[in-house]
Amino acid sequence: MRFHLTAEQVAIQDAVRGTLAECWGMERLHRFADGDTDFDADSWQALMALGIGALALPEADGGAGLGLLDAALVCEVAGAAAAPGPLIGQIIGAIAVANCANAATRELLPAIASGEAVVTLALEGDLVQSARAAQYFLADDGAGGLHLIEAGDGVTIEPLAATDRSRPVSRVAFGTVEAHPLYPAGDPMVQRLKDAALVLITADSLGGAQHCTDLSVDYAKTREQFGQPIGKFQALKHQLAQMALEVEPARALVWYAAYAWDAGLADAPRAAAMAKAHLGEVYTRTTRAAIAAHGGIGYTWEYGLNYWFRRSIHNRAWLGSPAQHRARAADLAGW
Numbered sequence: 001m002r003f004h005l006t007a008e009q010v011a012i013q014d015a016v017r018g019t020l021a022e023c024w025g026m027e028r029l030h031r032f033a034d035g036d037t038d039f040d041a042d043s044w045q046a047l048m049a050l051g052i053g054a055l056a057l058p059e060a061d062g063g064a065g066l067g068l069l070d071a072a073l074v075c076e077v078a079g080a081a082a083a084p085g086p087l088i089g090q091i092i093g094a095i096a097v098a099n100c101a102n103a104a105t106r107e108l109l110p111a112i113a114s115g116e117a118v119v120t121l122a123l124e125g126d127l128v129q130s131a132r133a134a135q136y137f138l139a140d141d142g143a144g145g146l147h148l149i150e151a152g153d154g155v156t157i158e159p160l161a162a163t164d165r166s167r168p169v170s171r172v173a174f175g176t177v178e179a180h181p182l183y184p185a186g187d188p189m190v191q192r193l194k195d196a197a198l199v200l201i202t203a204d205s206l207g208g209a210q211h212c213t214d215l216s217v218d219y220a221k222t223r224e225q226f227g228q229p230i231g232k233f234q235a236l237k238h239q240l241a242q243m244a245l246e247v248e249p250a251r252a253l254v255w256y257a258a259y260a261w262d263a264g265l266a267d268a269p270r271a272a273a274m275a276k277a278h279l280g281e282v283y284t285r286t287t288r289a290a291i292a293a294h295g296g297i298g299y300t301w302e303y304g305l306n307y308w309f310r311r312s313i314h315n316r317a318w319l320g321s322p323a324q325h326r327a328r329a330a331d332l333a334g335w
Contacts, residue, residue, distance in 0.1 A: 005073070012055075012070060013077050019046050020081040026304050029166065032084060033307070038159065038168035039118070039133030040084045047083070048115025053090050061098050062113055067262035068196055072203035072254060079207030082166040082307045086120035086130045088200040093119030093138045096146065096182055096193050105148060105180040112136070121197060122149070122172055124319055131157045131170035138193075139174065144185030146193065150178045164314035166307050192261075195272040198319060199257045202275040205283040205315045206247070206254050208308045212290035213243045215305070219294055236293060243289050246282050253278055270332040277325035280316035287312045 005013075023046045032040055056071045057063025064070075071091045078087055090112070097109045111117035122128045122139040131137075137149040149155065154177035162169045183189045217240055223230050230236055257275040260268035287309040291298035298305050316322065 009070060009073055013073050015050055016047065016052070016074050016077040017081075019050060020077065020083055022046070024081055024083055029082060029304065029307060030302075033165035036159075037132075038170065039130045043083060044085045044115065044118070047078075047085070047087065048090075052087070053094055053115040054113035056091060056095055057098050057109075057113055061109060063094075063098070067258070068199060069255065069258035069262055072199055072258040075200045075203040076207035076210075076254075079204035079311070080211040082208065082311055084130075084166055086118065086134065086167075088197060088204070089120040089129065089134075089138060090115065090118065091200060092121065092193055092197050093136065093148070095196065096138055096189075097148065099189060100182045102181055105182060108136070108148070108180065119148075122174075123194065123197065126171050126173060127160070127162070127169045128172040129167045129169050131172050132159065137172065137174075138182075139179075141179070141181075141185075144190065145187065146182045146190050148180040148182055149174055150180070152178070154178075162314070163310045166311055167314070169314075191269065194319065195269050196261055198272040198276040198325075199254070199261055201315055201318055202254045202257065202272075202279040205279040205312065206250055208311055208315075209247045209250070209279070209283045209286040212286050212305065212308050213240070213247050216240055216243065216290045216293040223295075239289055239293055243286050243293075247286060250275075250279055250282050267332075270329050273325040273329040273332065276320065277322040277329065280322045280325075283312040284309075284316055 020043070023043045051064055052074055054063040055066050055074065056068055059065040075088060094109065094112050097105055097112055100106060108117065112119055117135040118130065118133050119136045119138055120128055120130050120134040122137040124140065128137065135151050137151070139147060139149050141147045154175040156173040156175065158171040160169055160171055220230050220236055220240060253275045257271040260271045287305070291305050291309060294303070294305065297303050
C-alpha cells in the first residue's frame with residue numbers, strides 16, 4: 001500500500017500550481033470578484049490546455065487514462081488558489097458522458113474533454129456555478145436520473161450576489177429544453193457520479209484549508225509584536241498547531257475516498273459521504289482560525305482571506321450539509 005503520491009501525481013500538481021501562479025494571483029482574483037462576470041476565460045483555457053478536462057477519461061476516449069484520485073489532486077491545488085470556473089462540473093461531466101450508452105450524447109465528448117464546451121453541475125438545487133458561461137448543465141431529470149441540458153432557450157438564469165466570490169452562482173430554472181439522456185433512474189452510475197462530485201468538493205476544501213494554514217504559519221513567522229515574531233506566543237502556537245492537526249489527517253480521508261471510488265470498493269459511497277461531512281467542517285473552522293491568527297489584517301478585503309472563508313461556506317453546503325452526509329454514512333454502515 002502506498003501512502004504518498006507518485007512522481008507523476010506530484011508533477012500533475014506542480015503543473016497546475018505553476019499555471020495558476022502565472023494566471024491567477026490575488027490581484028486577478030480581486031478584479032474578478034469586483035466584476036460582473038461568472039467565468040474567467042484566460043485561467044480556464046490555461047487549465048484546459050493541461051488536459052484537465054480529459055484527465056479521468058480512458059485513453060480510448062482521448063483522455064489521460066488516470067482516475068478520480070488524480071482529478072482530486074488537481075481540485076486540491078485549485079482550491080488552494082481559489083481558482084474560478086466549474087472545474088468540478090467539467091471533470092464530472094466528462095466522466096458522465098464518456099460512460100453513458102447514448103451514442104448521440106457521446107459525440108459531445110471531444111468538445112467537453114478539451115474544455116471548449118463548458119459543463120457545470122446543476123444537481124440537487126437551483127444554484128449553479130458559471131451558469132452564464134456554460135454550454136451544458138449536468139442535471140437531475142426529476143425522476144432520479146441524470147441528463148445533460150444544452151444552454152439556450154428554456155434555460156432561465158438569474159445572477160445572484162452569493163457568498164462565494166471566487167465562483168459566482170446563478171439561480172437556474174429549466175423549462176422546455178433540449179436534453180441529452182445520460183442515466184435513467186435506478187442506474188448505479190447516478191449515485192456514483194454524485195459521489196465523485198462529493199470527493200472533488202472535499203479535495204477543493206482540503207486545498208483551501210491547507211493554504212490558509214500555510215498562510216497563517218508564514219504570517220506568524222514574520223509579523224512582530226513586542227520585538228519578536230508572534231509565532232513565539234504560546235496561544236498562537238497552539239492555534240496554529242490545532243489547524244495543522246485538523247487538516248493533515250483529513251488529507252488521508254480525501255485521498256482514500258478518491259481511491260475507493262477508482263477501485264470500486266464496497267465502502268466507496270460511505271467514504272465519499274464521510275469525507276464530505278468532515279472536510280465541510282474542517283475547512284470552515286480552518287478559515288475562521290486563519291482570519292483570527294492574522295488579527296486585524298485578516299478581516300480586510302485587500303488581504304483576501306475572505307475568499308477562502310466564503311468558499312468554505314459554499315463547499316460546506318454544496319450537495320448536502322455535514323449532518324446530511326453523516327446520516328447517510330450511518331445508513332450505509334447499517335447503524
